[in-house]
Amino acid sequence: MWSFFSRDSSKDFPYDIGEQVPGFESHSIWTLHKAKRKGTQEEVSVFVYDIRGGSEGKCEIAKAALKRLKTLRHPSILQYLDSLETEKTLYVATEAVEPLGITFEQLATDIPQKALYLSWGVFQITRALSFLNNDGNLRHNNVCAWSVFVNSSGEWKLGSLEYVSPVDGNPMPPHKVPPALEVYDPPEKNDTNKLKASTKCSVDMWGLGCLIWESFNGPLKLRSNLKDIDNIPKSLQSLYCELVGASPSNRPNPADVITRCRKPGGFFKNDLVDTLLFLEEIQIKDKAEKNRFFSGLTLHLDHFPDNICKHKILPQLINAYEYGDAGSAVLAPMFKLGKLLDEAEYQKRIVPCVVKLFASTDRVTRSRLLQQLDLFIAHLQPQVVNEQIFPQVAHGFLDTNATIREQTVKSIIHLAPKLNYNNLNVEVLRHFARLQARDDQGGIRTNTTVCLGKIAPHLHPQVRQRVLVSAFIRAMRDPFPPARVAGVLALAATQQYFLLSEVANRVLPSLCSLTVDPEKTVRDPAFKTIRGFLGKLEKVSEDPSLRETMEADVHTATPSIGNAAATWAGWAVTAVTAKFYRSQSDSSRPRPPLTGRNLSKPASLEQPSSSSLSTTTSSVTSMTSLEHESNDTSASASDYGNNDWDNENWGEMDVSKHSYKFIPLKNFLLNKYQFHFIYLLFFFVFWLDITGPK
Template sequence: MWSFFSRDPSKDFPYEISEPVPGLEATSVWTLHKAKKKGANEDVSVFVFDVRNGSETQFEVAKAAVKRLKTLRHPSILTYLDSLESDKALYLATEYVVPLQNHLAELSKDGQQRELYLAWGIFQITRALSFLNNDGNLRHNNVCLPSVFVNMAGEWKLGGVEYVAGATEGTGLPIKILPALEKYDPPEKADPSKQRHITKCSTDMWGLGCLIWEAFNGPLPQQSALRDLENIPKQLSTAYCELVGANPASRPNPADIITRCRKVGGYFKNDLVDTLLFLEEIQIKDKSEKNRFFMSLPPQLDNFPENVCKHKILPQLITAFEYGDAGSAVLMPMFKLGRLLEEAEYQRKIVPCVVKLFASTDRATRIRLLQQLDHFIGHLQAVTVNDQIFPQIVNGFMDTNPTIREQTVKSVVHLAPKLNYNNLNVEVLRHFARLQAKDDQGGIRTNTTVCLGKIAQHLHPQIRQKVLISAFIRAMRDPFPPARSAGVLALAATQQYFLLSEVATRILPALCQLTVDPEKSVRDGVFRTIKGFLGKLEKVSEDPSLRESMEADVHTATPSLSNAAATWAGWAVTAVTAKFYRSQSDTVKSTSMVSRVLSKPGSLEQPSSSSISTTTSSVTSMTSLEQEESRGADSVSDYDENNWDGDNWGEMETGQSTVSEPRSPTPAARNPDRKGTDGWDTEEWGSLDEEPISPPPAPSSELSSPGEGWIHTEFTTTAESPGTRSVGSYSWGDAKEDGSSLTTRGTGLTKSQSGWEESEWEPLEDVSNSTSRLEEARKKREEKKLQRQKELEARRATRVVSGGPMKLGAKKL
């Protein structure tokens, strides 16, 4: 029964105290310990005063500190949480902090990051002293390195409040009971004649000067060391000299120090201080100010300390997004800082914001989300992607704005590994089929082909067999040159997924018809791709046992390490941005510049173009695709170096060129009976190549001839000109060269419902007949030449016979 009254009351203290933290020895009556709140994973700090080993005076000082800290609430003063007094010890729980001396020892010794951080810390302590002296009419009386602590967000907190007293003019200074603190006493303490000049802030300003010296030099060995200004920044040296002046009346007020140093060129005027102060006042800023601030923030974050970014800036960005009108501009810095979080923190803090953002109907927000997808997709669970995010993203495939459609297509590359069977193999492919066939933007059709090649490894093997060849052959018929290049290079990048029988009967015949393509870059890619596939067929012909290994990935759901499309990077075209792309031929780099201004959608901000890198695939060397912006029917704005993986596929030489959109087919070439394909269901993919094949339309008049260098072209547009038609409206039926039929002379390539077969090849003309016709034409030219020479000789003879000088104005033969 009596044991109840003798139990230790510290057991009721709601914090579990662990190991002590060094740094306060001989400079404080407290010992600092790490601790955790019971029942919660929350770190705190507990200051412990040992009642049994401490003196009565120290005990009174410690109790006074607890009482004072309870009543002081300021962002730059140590935050009080709880306290407990027992017979054994006095406990003071605060936010988690470490001594400033320990924290500075862990910082880099120099660099811009340290300079910015020290300015922010000194600013915070100056602000705390201004609060005490001017608002609270109090004097701290113990400002020095041991009385300052740093929390998890890197904020400097003023502690050591054991000697806080009222600020009365001319009063004396308290006696500090620890000898180690005497070196921080101002000179007027030993000179009674100067004590009448003490102001409400003079003592604390002396202590601020000592703290500044210690921030740049380490612990103060003795008071005379304050004369050393070597490591004090020049911007701060004038104010520092005033702070440690011998006359207490001449020391400035802390509010004056802040005002002076916050001016342009002042010590407190830097990116870190400006950023943190703006975030503290963000609720009173207007929307335009917020947008400018968030747009300028990402490049500055690299110079800020990681703990400040993670625990100070990021939480305020999230709060600004959730409870303010920060808008989509906050996304870029928020996702950049999200990479600093642990996975559990990311799931708790960032993922809910992402899910909420994808439900937004604001187009600018959706575009920024899709552009930043690679920064956070790795942290999203597959269930979250399929159930909450993909249903929102899929609406972008049908958006009327080209920028939304383009970014939605690109996003599939990042989403594909997390999508389930139905979303990837049914929904995505259905929209891809419609975009590739009918979208009016050539760049979007091109990027759809690129994206399909990049996600090929994630498709179900059976779906992959139906889709890839059909889709890439369709791209090779597109009137937009980069789209044809994308189809060719996609075949090479995904070559491990094709049966050799399909290579021989479907792929090579389709490639051969592009060997006469008007675009040199397309032809170069075609020939290299053909060589690669022929090399595979030749190897298998010589050694049939290689067939099994070459077709190993065709029916496997998990590709091998040689998979080319796994790292197929870059986008052939950025379809809507108002930029230009260049390529140069083998012989001429840049000959002229042509520009055309079309209309562009102004409702959306222009996204930046993607950069592209090169990798390798398994048979021969393949090319880096770098085209030029098209003009005419399809508007393309940005063309990047497109690097496609391919084993031993060498890089295609590129040059500056003009890529002009082929002209729209004549009405005679259009087939009104052609059925449109609104989507590629799994059954429809197999019939995509069953439509008639059209040769690429003739290039426009601005195109240089194949033997000449490509003309450099500059475009400033995002939308297609009026009167243009979508690729789905073009006739792919049989046409002859006059446009009425679609059989291509020279290739003899036609299509039927059953695919590519020997019987479907149009026979070529007999070689002997062709030779005889050429010989006859040559003879006729020779006869005409001889006849012309005879006529000229007859005229000359007539002129000589007539004789005499020619009259003025007479016609000379």
């Protein structure tokens, strides 16, 4: 029974107290320890005061600090979590922090980034002092590097509230117990005449001046060192001299400091402070302001400290999209900052957001996701891609907007390595067959061929052998010149997947027909490819034992590296793997008949921008729901049939083994002009018959 009353009550404290943070105890009556919350393992900090080892005065100061910390709530004041008082010890748990005094060496060495970071930190402490002096009518009385704490987000928090006092009390600065803190006492402490001229904020403004000096020079050793202003930015020197001036009445109010430094050219007027203040007030911003802000944010992120980007800005971006109306403009900066996370954090914080975004019916969001797929695809697990991402992406193949269709095609380049057999070898090829044969945009038909050449190594060998030649020959009969070029280049780039018999019987005859193509940009690669294939056949003719080497990759899932058979086609491999056709805005023109040749000037194959894939039509418009084509969607991988290459009407007829399409009856009916012509012709013949000589 007695053991119950004598048990250690600290066991009820819901935190596991860890190692002590060295160096802080010489500037405070507390010792600071790293700690974790029991159960969740969330990192926190615990301030510990030894009641038995201290005097009664120190104990009163410690309890006063705890009382103030509980009651003062402000974004720039240290966040209180919990506390426990026992007979021996006083425990105070706060957010996880480190004293600024021991983190000076960890500040970034890059001068522009360091200046930005320090401006945000000093701004936060100035804001906290304005809250205390002006709103709370309180003096802090202990502002220095050892009363400021830095959390994981890089934010500065004002703590060490042991000496807080009302502004209408005794103006004399309190006596501080640790001797090391005396260097921060203002000069009027020892001058009664100057003390009479003190204001409610003069002591704290002196401390702010000391903090500014330490931010750029390191810990303050002697008060006389405050005269050295060489390392303080010029935009801050005039204000600094006022803060550490001998006359307390001339020291500015913290609210005035913020106003002056937030003006153009001021120390607090920069991209970092502007960004973080906007994020703090994002809930009261309208949608237009948010879009402008997020659209310009990506350019500034490279100049911001990583810890602020990772722990402060990124969570705000995620919340802004999930719970606000930030729109798709937030995606670019969010994915850029996602690179700062380790894999476990990325899976926890970014991947669920990505999955949710792909389910969005907003076209602008879908477009930006497809454009930036390369930024996050490496972090997506194959199961997530196949079960949650690809079904949403596949809708884009059927979208009525040509831009979405084209970006969907290009996205398969990044998705292919993670797609399962059915999604890649059946679903993707089914959509590719329909787009290549029936899409009214020449650019989309071209890029479908290019994409098929890029993903060829990921296709199943049997599907690859059945599909590639037929698909590329189909492209070589396209009326759009760049599509024909893409077909030729893709044939050459994937030549290691073709049987020699197929090369002789199907590939070369089709290539030969392009040697008389109206466009020289088509004829040139055709001749080059023909020479390559002929050289390959000639080598095997001279040495039949090379056949096995030449056909080594036809039936293998993992192509061999450095295959000698592929060396002649290196130019084509480079072209196909590096370039997409940059489509023009040709949506206003109807697609020319597929049985003829389009004699328009060919467009070049260009390297796409990494930040923005090419489009085929005007800019994407935001819509509340996706609209899908109601045209035929029954095309499958079998559309690339063995006899497809010699079918002249592939645009009108599906030559799949199992299904055929009849040409509509209206194609056989006469239009009104043809009918009138035939009617007049018959009338003329009839008139000649009745009026001619008998």
